[in-house]
Amino acid sequence: MENALKSLALEMLVDLLKAYSPSGHEEKAIKILHEYASILGFDKVYTDDAGNLIAELGYGEKSIALVGHIDTIPGELPVIINNDAVAGRGAVDAKGPLIAMFIGASLAKKHIDLDKFRVYAIAVIGEEGDSKGARELIKKGFKPSGIIIGEPSNNSIVLGYRGSMKVRIKCSSSPSHASSPPLESPACDKLIDLWIKIREKYSIFEAELTTATLLFMQCGDSAGYTIYPHEGSMYIDFRVGINDTIKSIDEYLKSLITHYSKCYYDVSDYTQPIKTSVNNTIVRALTRAIIMEGKRPRFVYKLGTSDMNLLYSCTSNIVAYGPGKSELSHTDKEEITVEEILYGAKVYRNAIKEFFKLISS
Numbered sequence: 001m002e003n004a005l006k007s008l009a010l011e012m013l014v015d016l017l018k019a020y021s022p023s024g025h026e027e028k029a030i031k032i033l034h035e036y037a038s039i040l041g042f043d044k045v046y047t048d049d050a051g052n053l054i055a056e057l058g059y060g061e062k063s064i065a066l067v068g069h070i071d072t073i074p075g076e077l078p079v080i081i082n083n084d085a086v087a088g089r090g091a092v093d094a095k096g097p098l099i100a101m102f103i104g105a106s107l108a109k110k111h112i113d114l115d116k117f118r119v120y121a122i123a124v125i126g127e128e129g130d131s132k133g134a135r136e137l138i139k140k141g142f143k144p145s146g147i148i149i150g151e152p153s154n155n156s157i158v159l160g161y162r163g164s165m166k167v168r169i170k171c172s173s174s175p176s177h178a179s180s181p182p183l184e185s186p187a188c189d190k191l192i193d194l195w196i197k198i199r200e201k202y203s204i205f206e207a208e209l210t211t212a213t214l215l216f217m218q219c220g221d222s223a224g225y226t227i228y229p230h231e232g233s234m235y236i237d238f239r240v241g242i243n244d245t246i247k248s249i250d251e252y253l254k255s256l257i258t259h260y261s262k263c264y265y266d267v268s269d270y271t272q273p274i275k276t277s278v279n280n281t282i283v284r285a286l287t288r289a290i291i292m293e294g295k296r297p298r299f300v301y302k303l304g305t306s307d308m309n310l311l312y313s314c315t316s317n318i319v320a321y322g323p324g325k326s327e328l329s330h331t332d333k334e335e336i337t338v339e340e341i342l343y344g345a346k347v348y349r350n351a352i353k354e355f356f357k358l359i360s361s
Contacts, residue, residue, distance in 0.1 A: 002342075005103065005342055005345075006338055006342065008039075008103070009099060009100075009103060009338050009341045009342055009345070010081075010086070010338050012033075012036050012099045012102075012103075013086050013091070013095065013096065013099055013336070013338070013341065014079060014081065014086060015032050015036075016029055016032060016033065016070075016090070016095045016098075016099065017079045017086065017088035017089065017090060017091060017095060018079050018088075019032050020072075020076045020089065021070055021071055021072055021090070022071060022072055022073065022074045022075075022128070023071040023072075023073075023074075023125070023126050023127070023128045023129035023130075024071075024126070024129060025071075026051060026070050026071050026125045026126075027051065029070050029095075030047060030051060030053050030070060030123065030125070033053055033070065033098075033102070033123055034047070034053055036102065037053065037055040037102060037121070040055075040102060040103065040105075040106035041106055041109065042055040042056060042057055042105075042106065042121070043056055043057055043058065043059075043114075044056040048136060048137075048140070049136060049140075050124075050125060050126075050132050050133050050135075050136030051125045051132075051133070052122060052123060052124045052125055052133045052136060052137070053070070053122065053123040054120060054121075054122050055102065055105070055120070055121045055122070056118060056119070056120055056121075057105060057106075057108070057109050057112075057114065057118065057119040057121075058112065058113075058114035058115070058116075058117050058118040058119055059114060059115060059118060060113070060114070060115060060116040060117040060118045061118070062116065062117050062118070062145050062356065062359055062360075063117065063118040063119065063120060063144040063145050063146075064117075064118075064119055064120070064144060064145060064146045064147070064148070064282075064351075064352055064355050064356070065119075065120040065121075065122055065142075065144040065146070065147045065148070066101040066102075066104070066105055066119070066120065066121045066122065066147075066148050066150060066348060066352075067101075067120075067122045067124060067134075067137075067147055067148070067149055067150065067307065067311065068094050068097050068098035068101050068122070068123060068124070068149070068150030068151075068322070069094050069098070069123070069124050069125070069126075069127030069128070069133065069150075069307065070090075070094075070095065070098060070123040070124070070125060071125050071126055071127055071128050071129070072089050072090040072093065072095075072128060073089075073093075073128050073330050075089060075332075076089055077089040077332060077334065084337045084338050084339055085335050085336070085337045085338075086335065086336060086337075086338070087333070087334060087335040088334060089334060090334065091324070091328075091334040091335055091336045092152045092324040092325060092326070092328045092329050092334045092335070092336050093151070093152055093324070093326075093328075093329035093330060093334065094127075094150055094151055094152065094322065094324075096152070096322070096323055096324045096336035096340065096341055096344075097150035097151060097152060097322030097323055097324060097344060098123055098150055099341055099345075100150070100322065100323050100341045100342070100344035100345040100347075100348060101121050101148075101150045101322075101344075101345075101348055102121045102123075103341070103342070103345040103348075104344065104345035104346065104347070104348025104349045104351075104352070105119050105120075105121040105348065105349075105352065106121075107345060107346070107348075107349040108348075108349045108352040108353060111349070111352075111353045112352065112353065112356055113356075116356075116360075117356050119352055120144060122137070124136075124137070124307060127306070127307050131307055131310055133307075134307040134310045134311055135310065137311065137314065138310060138311070138313055138314060142314050143314055143315065144314065144315060145315065145317065145355075145359060146281060146282040146285075146315060146317040146318070146355055146359075147282070147308075147311055147314065147315055147317070147318040147319075148282065148286065148318075148319055148320070148321055148348065148351060149306060149307060149308040149311065149318065149319070149320035149321075149322075150320075150321075150322045151302075151306055151308075151320050151321075151322045151326070152322050152323065152324030152325060152326040152328070152329060152336075153300070153320060153321050153322050153324075153326060154324075154325055154326055154327075155290065155295060155297060155298075155323075156297060156298040156299070156300045156321075157283060157286055157287065157290070157297045157298070157299050157300070157319060157320075157321055158300055158301070158302055158308070158319065158320035158321065159275055159276050159277075159278060159283070159299050159300070159301060159319065160207070160242045160273065160274055160275030160276060160301045160302070160308075161242075161273065161274060161301070161302045161304060161305050161306050161308055161309050161320075162207060162210075162239045162240055162241055162242055162273050162301075162302065162303055162304065162305060163239070163240035163246065163270065163271045163272045163273035163274070163305060163309060164237065164238065164239055164240060164269070164270065164271045164305045165237075165238040165240055165246055165249055165267060165269075165270040165271075166235070166236075166237055166238075166267065166268045166269045166270070167235070167236045167238060167253065167265055167266070167267055167268070168233060168234070168235050168236075168265065168266055168268060169191065169194060169233060169234050169236065169257070169263065169264070169265040170231070170232070170233040170263065170264060170265070171187040171190040171191050171194075171231070171232055171233070171260065171262060171263040172187050172230055172231040172232075172262045172263075173185060173186050173187045173190070173228065173230050173231075173262060174230060175227050175228060175230040176227065176228050184261065185260075185261075186228040186229060186230070187219055187220075187228075187229055187230055187231050187232045187262075188219035188220065188228075188229050188232055190260045190262075190263055191217060191219060191232050191233070191234050191263075193260075194234075194256065194257070194260060194263070195214055195217070195234060195236075197256060198212050198236065198256070199212060199214070201252070202238065205303060206241070206303075207241065207242055207300075207301035207302065207303055208241050208242055208243040208244075208301070209241040209243070209244065210238055210239060210240050210241040210244045210249060211238070211239050211241075211303075212236050212237070212238050212239075213236065213237045213238075213239070214234060214235075214236055215235045215236065215237050216234060216235040217232070217233070217234040217235075218232055218233055218234075219231075219232030219233075220232065239303065239304070239305070240270075240271075240272070240273045241273060242273045242274070242275045242301055244273065245272075245273075246270050246272060250267070253265055271305055271309045271310065272309060273309070274308065274309050274312045275301065276312075276316060276317075276318055276319055278299060280316070280317050280318075280319065281317055281355065281358050281359055282317045282318060282319050282351075282355060283319050284354075284358060285351045285352075285354040285355035285357075285358055286319055286321055286347070286351045286354075288350065288351075288354045289347045289348070289349075289350030289351035289353075289354055290347055290350075292350045293343060293346055293347055293350065302320075302326075306320065308320050321344075321347070321351075322344060323336065323340040323341055323343060323344030323347075324336045324340060324344075
């Protein structure tokens, strides 16, 4: 049994990694996973209107959903097998955890009452982009009793993620000759000064706090004319601390920008930070599941943002966990072992069993 699972996990991993699937181009990988889900014995396997792959076990009203993403960041990598380890784009973030979820759900089938309970294993699309897959689940009113998000977590239980807020700031000024004092503060100067103040306020990288990253700045359109550039803009990515709010950042920007004439800002996108309780049923079930496999989990908050931020609206009984070293995510050294995947699969299996025990007691 164990050898058969190892062979299956390795085959699934290699096949899915070879199916390069940056956000917006997940169709081939979805088709491959659909075939494996059928082999794993799910009762129903289908794709929804967005292109998410949904596999179901059981028919009960009480349910648990294992949700991972099948898309990756751009940048294809060669798939390399080195004994038990496999490298390739998405090995860690997050095809490895996704495979563990599908195998783990299938292993739980013989341990649960399929007439009373239901298990979803879901591969969503677009997590690295616009989260189209997660938004489709929300749109359709998806309301499971509990959710585990599949992200690499180094065997830790993730209780929360920072939010995000994308802000564009534009400034303008009156043009004047560069050989003379400007008629007013030039647009470039205002943008640079604004960024320095924002960076000073939001510069500590801790999950509880907000940080700001300058993604893009443009000022002027030519070096061939000796005039002060009279317009410019910058794009800032705020990662909103779990103890901070979108509103507080917005209020700070409003207060700050009033000191700069002809400057304004707009928020192009935002996602609220979220944190779940260590006493939630899904957290307790996952804690038991890891202990049953001989390890003691840590509880952590992540600096980034995931689909957990969005799917929190489906149920606050939500948590994130997955095999793999999270520090390898989005690098050219993504690699995971089959042993890590199978360990994760057993944890997911245990978590499903324990979750249904807890909500039935």
